[in-house]
Amino acid sequence: MDAFFVSVEELFDPSLKGKPVVVGGKADQRGVVSAASYAARKFGVHSAMPLRTAHKLCPQAIFVEGHRERYSEYSRRVYEVLQRFTPRVEMASIDEAYLDMTGTERLHGPPLEAAHKLHNAVTEATKLNCSIGIATSRLVAKVSSDQAKPNGVLWIVPGQEADFLAPLDIRKIPGVGKVTEQNMHACGIRKVGDLAKLGAAFVEQRFGQWGLALAGKARGLDAGGWFDGEIGDGHDPKSVSHEHTFMTDTADADQLDSMLTKLSEKVARRLRDHGVFSRTVQIKLRYSDFTTFTRSKTLDHATQIDTELAEAARALFHKSWTKQPVRLLGVYAQQFEANEGQTSLIAEPRTDGWRKALAAVDKIRGKYGDDGIVSLAAGMSAQFRAKVHENPENLPGKEPAKK
DNA sequence: TCTGGGGTCCTAGGACCC
């Protein structure tokens, strides 16, 4: 999709059309640009740029917080259209998808014809612009769709892949970021074609398996690699996380503890939604000078219970916190398992109590939204939290539940 | 200019096991 977030905002507020618009937050907030309209890009504003920088570059830009639910809804609508063309659709992100069109020629015609039908169908269903790349591999299809923007269709005829890629800046290749670009420049590699000329041994030693596969691509070989897997079958998530950057850095232990609890609750809720149990808990800690640490702990059993995650997260935090002001906290769950596993010989009655309590909480949140129940634990003293952990019946106050 | 939040994948060292 082209300038997806901005385009969706324009559907809801047509007065934004043609104006410099920045989605991501207010101009003076801590945060970065999620999406910029083409008018804003003219001023040098681009995604991932700090909002404050964007404001300086383009003071007249309209800054909007954005509406994730709207983007998800439109993403779903696009997916529905795509599925009418082939069952082998893979959403690569909220605004990108791969379609395996193998064997659909009789139904949809040759590649360009099929692409135009698809383009029209998406526009009709969503009133949004998109671009389509057609090729024999994901990598080339993705790069060609980028080259087709805005609102275009580009077909790389089989056999022409290497010639298409060769003159492009190395940075146009997904997977080549700032660091790899610098490394490649240091080797005199600026264009994809430059990679093709280098010896395989050198490329592998310097850029690993991935660079080797890319060099193969640049020579027109179907070299395989991560970008050539089967399209279709969505995969289960491998990690779930939440993080928060404070408006202003804080060294207040209570505030930090309560944030860890809040983040852990969100993570645990998502684990329950996915129906998985996590064995490894990780925290992220960023100080004012932006130095960032992660600390992780593998538990003796997998869990999806708020307090177990929160306890592990707080323990990890206090083990490494220097008492300096904190800019960001994050809680991550990974190493998923289908159930808790059998590690404890003694049944723990408290776990069962929590399971019931949390099921009720999830139900209320499902019905009344995430604010239907507010976290009591997050505002509790450590002592009281321990008491509630022993027995959820100790949870005080019926008001939030009633609400 | 002052740097979000959600993810994936890769590397590398050390512990531990056979």
Next chain:
DNA sequence: TCTGGGGTCCTAGGACCC
């Protein structure tokens, strides 16, 4: 008195994507 080779798991960090 100098110490292998294979494997897996755990932990930390980092590049990259949207």
